[in-house]
Amino acid sequence: ATKGKVPLRGDVHVLMVGDPGMGKSQMLQAVCKTAHHGVYVTGNISTSTGLTASVGKDGATGEFCLEAGAVVMADQGVCCVDEFDKMNTEYQSLLEVMEQQEVSVAKAGLVASLPARTTIVAAANPEKGHYDCTNSLSENIKLSPALLSRFDLIFLLLDQPDEEVDGLLSEHVMQLHGWGNRNKENRSALTFRPAVSKLSQSTPRSQSRGRRTESSRFREGLRALSESKVKPVPLAVIQKCISYARQHVRPALSEEARAILKQCYLELRCQNANCVGGIPITVRQLESMIRLAEARARVDMRELVTKEDAEDVVVIMKESLYSTVIDEYGSIKVKGRKKGKHAEAKRFLTTLAKMARAQGRKIFSVQEIYAIADDIHLQVEDIVTLVEELNLAGELLKKGNGMYALA
Numbered sequence: 001a002t003k004g005k006v007p008l009r010g011d012v013h014v015l016m017v018g019d020p021g022m023g024k025s026q027m028l029q030a031v032c033k034t035a036h037h038g039v040y041v042t043g044n045i046s047t048s049t050g051l052t053a054s055v056g057k058d059g060a061t062g063e064f065c066l067e068a069g070a071v072v073m074a075d076q077g078v079c080c081v082d083e084f085d086k087m088n089t090e091y092q093s094l095l096e097v098m099e100q101q102e103v104s105v106a107k108a109g110l111v112a113s114l115p116a117r118t119t120i121v122a123a124a125n126p127e128k129g130h131y132d133c134t135n136s137l138s139e140n141i142k143l144s145p146a147l148l149s150r151f152d153l154i155f156l157l158l159d160q161p162d163e164e165v166d167g168l169l170s171e172h173v174m175q176l177h178g179w180g181n182r183n184k185e186n187r188s189a190l191t192f193r194p195a196v197s198k199l200s201q202s203t204p205r206s207q208s209r210g211r212r213t214e215s216s217r218f219r220e221g222l223r224a225l226s227e228s229k230v231k232p233v234p235l236a237v238i239q240k241c242i243s244y245a246r247q248h249v250r251p252a253l254s255e256e257a258r259a260i261l262k263q264c265y266l267e268l269r270c271q272n273a274n275c276v277g278g279i280p281i282t283v284r285q286l287e288s289m290i291r292l293a294e295a296r297a298r299v300d301m302r303e304l305v306t307k308e309d310a311e312d313v314v315v316i317m318k319e320s321l322y323s324t325v326i327d328e329y330g331s332i333k334v335k336g337r338k339k340g341k342h343a344e345a346k347r348f349l350t351t352l353a354k355m356a357r358a359q360g361r362k363i364f365s366v367q368e369i370y371a372i373a374d375d376i377h378l379q380v381e382d383i384v385t386l387v388e389e390l391n392l393a394g395e396l397l398k399k400g401n402g403m404y405a406l407a
Contacts, residue, residue: 009101011119012291013150015084017141018157019130024123028080031121034235036243037077041070043122044086048093051081053114055107064108071097074118076246085124085141094120098150122151131158134343149280152288153320244301251297253290257310261289264314268321281321289313344379345386349395349406351376356406366402 016024032038041051052069071079071094084091097103103114126132126140137154138145148154253261265286289310296309351372356362364372366387373383380386387404390396397405 008287009099010291010294011101011117012152012288012295013098013120014122015148015151015154016121016123016157017126017131017137017154018123019159020125022157022159024125024157025082028082028121028123031078032080034238034242035078036239036246037074038080039070039074039077039118040080040082042086043081043083043091046070046081046087052093052097052103052116053105055105055110064110066105066110066112066114068114069103071116071118071120072103072114075115076117078119078121081120081122083125084122085127085143091143091147095146095150098147120151131156134346145280149282149284152291153316155320245298249298249301249303251294251303251305253293253305254307256307257293257305260307260310260314261286261293264289264317268318285317285321289317292316341380341386345390345395347376348373348378348386349390352396352406362406363399363403364406366404369396369404 016027018024029040032040050069051071053072054067054069055064056067057063058065070081097116097118098120101115101117103116105112105114124141124143127142128140131140137156138148265281268281268285271281292313293305293309296312297303297305352364352369355364355372369387370383373380378386387396391398391404395407397407399405
């Protein structure tokens with residue numbers, strides 16, 4: 001760092017949260033393989049010292065020495081952490097690493113600071129096996145807001161039924177096992193186009209017209225790329241380009257890019273005041289956008305961050321942030337707004353189940369059901385309609401004479 005200035009982090013941290021079977025581990029392995037210097041670890045078998053640094057004894061001299069952990073070994077590279085949600089308290093050791101990019105050790109008379117200038121790319125599964133859109137991101141994966149705020153980008157990968165995408169993926173899986181069409185061009189199309197299709201469908205239905213317009217250029221560019229005959233670049237060439245860009249390209253923000261990023265940050269701050277369950281918008285998000293804009297320009301080997309670079313970053317940042325505050329109906333969760341119908345039905349059934357266990361019975365009268373709904377201040381338009389829907393869903397079984405049994 002320059003003397004008299006606070007050192008700023010230059011690496012971008014990414015977290016992927018999604019349902020099992022979405023290919024998160026394969027993406028991490030691909031990132032680790034593509035990076036010039038990559039380290040791959042899993043959170044369920046890693047300790048805090050294994051991630052950062054530990055103190056051991058030298059076999060020859062018997063003196064204490066420092067042993068580097070995963071993030072120190074990945075200095076100036078990428079550290080991929082799979083099963084990020086399986087770490088109990090180990091993630092606390094990453095707080096300093098992800099922000100200060102160094103590991104401070106004070107053990108056995110040894111006091112040192114080890115460099116850990118690494119990019120963290122992590123993957124996590126929801127706690128209940130599938131992502132519950134009625135809960136916030138931190139409730140789904142049980143990670144502290146302090147840790148989540150250190151990730152520049154957080155992407156949700158949801159396993160939603162889609163006939164077209166499911167058909168393409170099933171054909172691709174059969175190709176991997178030696179069945180189906182073996183044409184290489186078809187294989188590349190199957191592996192890339194579903195991602196673009198999903199991206200075009202991932203925008204919430206409640207988004208504003210302005211958001212839809214600003215992201216259309218970005219999506220159209222991806223779609224055009226997927227439909228063109230693009231010759232794959234060899235892995236060795238990619239590694240050389242990344243290494244050269246990291247060492248020699250130092251982009252600077254243009255005035256137009258500065259204005260766009262500043263305006264986006266102010267808008268996010270205003271919107272964050274009305275949203276619930278999302279990532280708090282702080283100065284860290286502004287720093288994240290600056291890092292992403294510089295990285296976008298560095299990909300093209302440019303020394304200046306242009307207006308187009310900033311616009312691309314704004315689209316990616318908003319998609320990342322908005323996906324963490326979307327409810328089960330595709331709407332942005334707003335403070336003061338009534339909860340979704342599915343969430344209220346779930347809360348109602350949970351209350352009935354508790355009363356059934358406490359009283360040793362599963363049958364309730366209609367009057368009792370209505371009284372329970374009033375006691376918990378159930379936020380639904382019509383309790384009669386809700387009871388009928390729960391009956392059709394098999395959650396409340398109608399027994400006749402105004403009696404219902406809890407399934």
